[in-house]
Amino acid sequence: MNLAITDVRLTPILVADPPLLNTQGVHQPYTPRLIVEVVTADGVTGVGETYGDTKYLELARPFAERLKGRQVSDLNGLFTIADQVAVDASRVENAVDVGGLRGVQTADKLRLSVVSGFEVACLDALGKSLGLPVHALLGGKVRDAVEYSAYLFYKWADHPEGVACEKDDWGAAVDPAGVVEQARRFTERYGFTSFKLKGGVFPPDEEIAAVKALAEAFPGHPLRLDPNGAWSVETSLKVARELGDVLEYLEDPTLGTAGMAEVAERTGVPLATNMCVTTFAEIKEAFTQDSVQVVLSDHHYWGGLRNTQQLAAVCRTFGVGVSMHSNTHLGISLAAMTHVAATVPNLHHACDSHYPWQSEDVLTERLTFEGGTVAVSDAPGLGVELDRERLAVLHRRWLDDDGALRDRDDAAAMRVADPEWVTPSMPRW
Numbered sequence: 001m002n003l004a005i006t007d008v009r010l011t012p013i014l015v016a017d018p019p020l021l022n023t024q025g026v027h028q029p030y031t032p033r034l035i036v037e038v039v040t041a042d043g044v045t046g047v048g049e050t051y052g053d054t055k056y057l058e059l060a061r062p063f064a065e066r067l068k069g070r071q072v073s074d075l076n077g078l079f080t081i082a083d084q085v086a087v088d089a090s091r092v093e094n095a096v097d098v099g100g101l102r103g104v105q106t107a108d109k110l111r112l113s114v115v116s117g118f119e120v121a122c123l124d125a126l127g128k129s130l131g132l133p134v135h136a137l138l139g140g141k142v143r144d145a146v147e148y149s150a151y152l153f154y155k156w157a158d159h160p161e162g163v164a165c166e167k168d169d170w171g172a173a174v175d176p177a178g179v180v181e182q183a184r185r186f187t188e189r190y191g192f193t194s195f196k197l198k199g200g201v202f203p204p205d206e207e208i209a210a211v212k213a214l215a216e217a218f219p220g221h222p223l224r225l226d227p228n229g230a231w232s233v234e235t236s237l238k239v240a241r242e243l244g245d246v247l248e249y250l251e252d253p254t255l256g257t258a259g260m261a262e263v264a265e266r267t268g269v270p271l272a273t274n275m276c277v278t279t280f281a282e283i284k285e286a287f288t289q290d291s292v293q294v295v296l297s298d299h300h301y302w303g304g305l306r307n308t309q310q311l312a313a314v315c316r317t318f319g320v321g322v323s324m325h326s327n328t329h330l331g332i333s334l335a336a337m338t339h340v341a342a343t344v345p346n347l348h349h350a351c352d353s354h355y356p357w358q359s360e361d362v363l364t365e366r367l368t369f370e371g372g373t374v375a376v377s378d379a380p381g382l383g384v385e386l387d388r389e390r391l392a393v394l395h396r397r398w399l400d401d402d403g404a405l406r407d408r409d410d411a412a413a414m415r416v417a418d419p420e421w422v423t424p425s426m427p428r429w
């Protein structure tokens, strides 16, 4: 068996995204992703997926060059390569609300967001070469299916008039009735039993009303609300008081470790985050201050599946829960999330996934949710197959774009509907 990497292919694509609202604006009609392929000397191809914005592409290209000739089994070596890839200082930002609502943007985190795409591709190729599923390469699954939650969004029925887009069939959801209707469709289509509402869009009282309506429509089901840090400490506490009885957790009610610690100290509602603990460097301060009770890992920016396992081990050590965050992603990443989630013993909350919102994919067969879960594949590698024709179509869309959509910008997308819109300063309420 020859596991040497002889070729690496990077294919940036643009995939359709519905008009989902968040505190910064609205999703663009098409969003960038990067598909990574590594090919071994034996002709085995492994696939990975990560963020596709320019700041990631400019790191992925030199990374790919350095990968050739190495072994797909050399997973630790990926971090050595990452250290050799220079990050332009202009890309680094220390604010916690930059970079698509997922915390600080350090040079290391940018590199790790690229490592993850290559790590998954290497694991896929290694698994296919050895005839083993990725979860076996990670130490073995402890469950046969991974539970996901319905990721509810306030949304418009359509993207603004005149904007080129793919139509979706979800309709609008801009009030409690619309949110409950969306949740019903999620349960009918996918069998989800827990629900997360992306908040920070409307004044807190309206979002409280939406969560109360969900609690009434789905009594006893786990509910979460995530305003991406849009509230002050006092507003967070008010929401916690109003919704304390029905929430499984409140996600990033306010920005930053200190604010989260203050909220956590003054409420019994558990706090989750994918914004104030997004790197290993942030763990010590957050955990010693008891800022968060659940860390939502995202293998893309934590540096891959094995780093996610390490994060889970640290969380277990400190008695902090762990689950998974999601951003717009396709089936390769859902497969990767499912493999790693299957290996984490202390995963006690349903994971997030945007996948139901993505009508387009690059796989020959879409992954499916049954009873709100994705079955853990025992096929070699990730257990997915790339559809080259679809990949070519979505890459063509990227090539044809004049650059306007190649870097996700929810505030810019909002300005198409509301020319006065600027990214709100935080706390918004």
Ligand SMILES: O=C([O-])C(=O)C[C@H](O)[C@@H](O)C(=O)[O-]
Pocket (backbone or CB within 6 Å): 020, 021, 022, 100, 101, 102, 198, 226, 228, 274, 325, 326, 327, 328
């Ligand atoms: O849980 C979260 O914070 C997210 O998923 C952040 C994402 O950017 C989400 O808000 C989105 O895509 O609008």
Ligand SMILES: [Mg+2]
Pocket (backbone or CB within 6 Å): 226, 228, 251, 252, 273, 274, 275, 325
């Ligand atoms: Mg979040």
